[in-house]
Amino acid sequence: MRNCNIKLFVLSLLVVGISYAQEVHTHSNGASIANESNATSGWSVTSAGSISSVQDEVVDGNFSMKVSATSAGWAVASYSFNAEIGEVYNISIYAKKASTKTPGFFLWEGFSDFVSQSVASTSWTLYTFSVTASDTSAIIKVYTGNTYPAAVGDAVYIDSVSIQKASSDTQAPTAPSLTSTGQTATTVDLSWSGATDNVGVAQYKVYRDGVLMETLGNVTSYQMTGLTASTTYSFAVRALDAAGNQSTASNLSVTTDSSADTQAPTAPSLLSGSHTDTTIDLSWSGATDNVGVTGYKIYKDGVLEASPGNVGTYQVIGLSANTAYDFIVTALDGAGNESANSNQISVTTDASTSGGSVSVWNESGGTANYNGNVAIGTTMVPSGYQLAVEGHIRTREIRVDQDVWPDYVFLDDYELMSLAEIKTYIDKNGHLPNIPSAKEVEANGLDLGEMNKLLLEKIEELTLHIIKLKEEVNTLKTKN
Known part of the structure; x- marks a missing residue:
């Protein structure tokens, strides 16, 4: 928006070898059309009137000019400028009446073909004049009324006054x-x-x-x-x-980019279900997020037990019989924000049904099975696990059962983080969103199935970003 007092624009009077109009400056502040000031410099008014800069009535910008009658007589505001005899000037002025009298543009001086115009409307109206200079000093005039004498309170608003010499340049620039x-x-x-x-x-x-x-x-x-x-x-x-x-x-x-998500989900409500001597079934509900919940973390006795994805149940296995365990659950969103802790519950596993003298080995149909924990190369199996191997394992195939697979990435309601959001997250956390940090993996390990699910989730997100970038490139090629 052009900011100026009454936004008066004056043409450049001398341009050697070129004849065209140019809005040079706002006369009221002598600076530029981008420099608005609360002043009426350059204008004069007769003794029966006053002139002021006001803010309550404008066409654009912040200020317009009000001419008012303060006593009986002609209340007239004038503006003069240097003109070239014989040249045509295009003058435009926005105006609106501010009293019952009919103000107007009357008796301009220095023009051979000026025709008066009355300001009859209380709404902003553009008045234009194409006049030929007959004198080197030209004067435009604004009257508060068309009858004499003026009555106290007669008034008129004017704004966006433009004075330009008629141009001989009719060729438009090329498009940028x-x-x-x-x-x-x-x-x-x-x-x-x-x-x-x-x-x-x-x-x-x-x-x-x-x-x-x-x-x-x-x-x-x-x-x-x-x-x-x-x-x-x-x-x-x-x-x-x-x-x-x-x-x-x-x-x-x-x-535009999507807004950075810094709002954590609400805390879920944790419940316990059935349990045996080695397992406890957990369930939870109630977590919400401004974008969407994408996963959960389950803590057992203060240590991360699992990150099972966006599910509502989980079975903790490999527990010891007749033992109390404390559990809490937190919710995660796609930006990695983690909720406050859920309520903590304490659950005691059932007493062992095997008995101290019963062998942990069973045989049926030629198949032997072992109902205890197995440690290879170590003497201890961590709580929650049934097999611990200190060393390498080599096999041809391992099949992992998964209840959740990341096809949810391709659903319409999936909130795909923008590349800018991902960069911000990486700069802050040092790893990808919804991927455990190196510190977490070093401390707690990572489920094989969960690892593959998270890797595929990132591959599918990357695929969507590549598709989006390809579409943007094709759009740019079409436009160019």
Whole structure:
């Protein structure tokens, strides 16, 4: 938006060898159209009137100008500028009446073909004049009313006053080439190049979804702010020359990043089910998340027991008979945020049914089975496990039963983290989201089935990112 007091633009009067209009500066502050000040410099008013800068009535920007009658007589505001005799000037002014009297643009001086116009509406209206200078000093005038004398309180608002010499330049610039150099959840960085003009490119207009957002000087980049995460926007840029000729629009669509998820799930509610001398069945419910719960962690006696994925039940095995165990559960989301602990429950396994004198070996149909724990190369089997091997295992095949497999990645409601979010997570945690850290694996190990599930989950997520990037590349090729 152009910020200026009453937004008065004055043409460049002397351009050697070139005749075209140029909005040089805001006369009220003598700086630039991007520099708005609360002042009325450059304007004068008769003794029966006053002139002030106001904020409650504007066309655009922050300020407009109000001319008011303060006593009987003619209340007239005037603005003069140097003109070239015989030259045609295009003058435009927004105005609206502010009293019962009918204000207007009357008795301008220094023009041979000026025609008065009354301001009859209480809504902002654009008034335009194409006049020929008959004197080197030209004066535009704004009256608070069309009858004499003025009544105290007669008033008129004016805004966006533009004075331009008629242009001989009718050739528009070529269209710029628009690209995006990056985006976040709330911003998009735009860059353009390639616009040329027979006289010279002076400005650029930047549009978002068809709405003019900014008029810039002769620059080639702009950051669009205040955007919504995960939203596709259509951007366009037009080049302008000093005569006001506009190029065709260049167009670009950009989707903002999804917002970083830092909100942890709510804590689940933990219950115990049936149990034997070596197993305990756990179940939980109630965990919610602003994006979605993706998994759980189960802790036994303060140590991570398992990370079973997005399920609601789990059987803890390999326990000792007639022993009390404490359990808690936490919920995880796709960004790796972990909930507070669930309620803690304490469960005691059943007493052993085998008896001290009964062999732990059983034989049936030529198959021997062992109902105790087995330690190979070590003297201890950790709690929760039935086989411990200190050394290497070699076999042709191991089959792992899995209740959850990561096909959920391809479901419509799966929240795929953006690459920017993944990078932020890695920078913060040092590992991929929903993947145990090296410290966790070193301390607790990792289930073979869970490891393969998590690896496939990341492969499927990577596949989706590659497909998305391919689609964006094809879109860019089509536009170029």
